[in-house]
Every structure is written in C-alpha cells, then in structure tokens.
Amino acid sequence: MIEPNNSILSIGQQCRLLSISRSSFYYKPKGETEQNLGLMRRIDEQFLETPFFGVRQMTWHLRNDGHLVNEKRIRRLMRLMGLMPIYQKPNTSRPAKGHKTYPYLLRGLRVERPNQVWCSDITYLPMRRGFLYLVAIMDWHTRKVLAWRISNTLEADFCVEALNEAIHKFGPPEIMNTDQGSQFTSFAWTDRLRRTGVRISMDGKGRFLDNIFIERLWRTLKYECAYLHAWETGSEAKAGIRK
Known part of the structure; x- marks a missing residue:
C-alpha cells in the first residue's frame, strides 16, 4: 500500500x-x-x-x-x-539602485591592438509576434564580434554568458567599456571582469560617441537582417543573426 x-x-x-x-x-x-x-x-x-x-x-x-x-x-x-x-545633461543612463558605476577610461586613449579594449551593448530585436534582446561583445580595434547571445528578458545572465564565451575564446581584454545599464553594473558582470583582471570603463554621461562602433553594428544588423525578416521563433532569430 x-x-x-x-x-x-x-x-x-x-x-x-x-x-x-x-x-x-x-x-x-x-x-x-x-x-x-x-x-x-x-x-x-x-x-x-x-x-x-x-x-x-x-x-x-x-x-x-x-x-x-x-x-x-x-x-x-x-x-x-x-x-x-542620449541627453546632453546628466541622466543618460540609469544603473540599478545600489549598483556601483565606474569612470570612463578611454578619454585620450589610442587603441592600437586587439584585446586592448572591448565594448558591449544590448539592443531590441523585433519578431513577428514578440521581441527579443541581443547582446554583443566587440573588439574596438578589429571591430570583430567576439560573442553574442539573445534573450527574452533583460536580466544580466545572457550578458555574462556572452562575456564568458569571449574570454574563453580570446582571453581577457585590458579594458571593457559599456554604458551604465543595470546589466553592466550588476555584480555578476563586474565581478567576472574584476576576477579576470579587466579594468572596467563606463560611458560618460552625455557621451553619445563612446559606443559608436557597436551602435553602427546594430544599425547594419537591423536594416540588413532583422527588419527584412519576420522571425517567428528564437531559433530562427539565432540562425538569421549568426548568418
């Protein structure tokens, strides 16, 4: 029984x-x-x-x-x-309450070699019946996309996954530059960088050119890929982005 x-x-x-x-x-x-x-x-x-x-x-x-x-x-x-x-005044980005932000380290810096400076950003991806978010890790010198992930939420996890892949494939950079969004001020993101010895740089307020290379990537990706296809599923979006 x-x-x-x-x-x-x-x-x-x-x-x-x-x-x-x-x-x-x-x-x-x-x-x-x-x-x-x-x-x-x-x-x-x-x-x-x-x-x-x-x-x-x-x-x-x-x-x-x-x-x-x-x-x-x-x-x-x-x-x-x-x-x-972008505002030409304070309040260009909003880190989560209690998250530490870091100074901008690229002012006057000559980027002359791979792995000297990486940058990262998140963008919105339209789908036929919804939307996803895409994060990419890019090398400033070569403009190469080192790793990327898509997610249906704006949690920090998918950003950290992309960062881990990039570090595993190419080794850590000297400097990582991002905006002050909550994903990039999160403990999971900053702790991963600190433990690897990477210096953390965050865009200055009102500095719209700080992440210009990855913004150009988003523009190209959307006009030449995302806007031309009405993806139904995440797997379709992944295949399209990878191509």
Missing part, C-alpha cells in the same frame, strides 16, 4: 504560503498586442535615426505619423525595449 505524500501541498495551501490569491496562481501573462508590437517596431526604427529622442519627442513623432498615443504608453514601451535616449 502506498502512503499518501503529505509533502505535496494543495493549490490553496501553496497560495497561502506564497501570500498570493488563487487567481494570481493561475494567471498567465499576456504578450503585447499587435498594435503595441507595431509601435515598438516604429520606435526602434526611429531610435536608430534619432537616438536623442526621449519619450516626449518620440510621442510627438508617432502622433505626426498618425498614431494616437500618449506619453505614458510610449514611456512604458521604450522602457520595455530597454531604450535610453
């Missing part, structure tokens, strides 16, 4: 243990609407042309294109896409 397993909790017990309602337990998050996905595609295209457009300017631009949108909606979508406009 098999004794009942008393360690298995009922749905109600699990909900009480987690302090959530039963309806929340069964809730499945909904994806973005077709209309919002279309807006996100338009925002992404315009942002490549005018990376200094903030929420207000982007809202005005979309309204002039005939889209009935308000600033609250555009702010949410731009935040979801991980877009941060």
Whole structure:
C-alpha cells in the first residue's frame, strides 16, 4: 500500500504560503498586442535615426505619423525595449539602485591592438509576434564580434554568458567599456571582469560617441537582417543573426 505524500501541498495551501490569491496562481501573462508590437517596431526604427529622442519627442513623432498615443504608453514601451535616449545633461543612463558605476577610461586613449579594449551593448530585436534582446561583445580595434547571445528578458545572465564565451575564446581584454545599464553594473558582470583582471570603463554621461562602433553594428544588423525578416521563433532569430 502506498502512503499518501503529505509533502505535496494543495493549490490553496501553496497560495497561502506564497501570500498570493488563487487567481494570481493561475494567471498567465499576456504578450503585447499587435498594435503595441507595431509601435515598438516604429520606435526602434526611429531610435536608430534619432537616438536623442526621449519619450516626449518620440510621442510627438508617432502622433505626426498618425498614431494616437500618449506619453505614458510610449514611456512604458521604450522602457520595455530597454531604450535610453542620449541627453546632453546628466541622466543618460540609469544603473540599478545600489549598483556601483565606474569612470570612463578611454578619454585620450589610442587603441592600437586587439584585446586592448572591448565594448558591449544590448539592443531590441523585433519578431513577428514578440521581441527579443541581443547582446554583443566587440573588439574596438578589429571591430570583430567576439560573442553574442539573445534573450527574452533583460536580466544580466545572457550578458555574462556572452562575456564568458569571449574570454574563453580570446582571453581577457585590458579594458571593457559599456554604458551604465543595470546589466553592466550588476555584480555578476563586474565581478567576472574584476576576477579576470579587466579594468572596467563606463560611458560618460552625455557621451553619445563612446559606443559608436557597436551602435553602427546594430544599425547594419537591423536594416540588413532583422527588419527584412519576420522571425517567428528564437531559433530562427539565432540562425538569421549568426548568418
């Protein structure tokens, strides 16, 4: 005779243990609407042309294109896409609260050899029914993409995976330069660099040319690949990007 397993909790017990309602337990998050996905595609295209457009300017631009949108909606979508406009004033990037930031080390530096300076950045990738995020590690001297990963979230894990692959294949750089986004100020990212002896550099506020090489990569990738294909799945996106 098999004794009942008393360690298995009922749905109600699990909900009480987690302090959530039963309806929340069964809730499945909904994806973005077709209309919002279309807006996100338009925002992404315009942002490549005018990376200094903030929420207000982007809202005005979309309204002039005939889209009935308000600033609250555009702010949410731009935040979801991980877009941060360039400002010629403080507040160009927003590290997570409590994360340490690092000074900009490339001012006046002549980059003359591979592995002297690497850079990294994250971009939004439109799909037919959703979106993904892409991170790339690039060598400043050769402009070679050393490693990349795609993810459906903006957590730091996929960035660290790409960094680990690049270090494994090519050895660590002398300097790694990024913006001050929460992925690059996270403990997982900075600790990996510190333990490898890499000096950490972060873009100065309002310095829109600091990561210009990888921004050019995003522009080329999107216009010559991503915008030409309506990828259905992550595997299709991976194959297209790899090609």
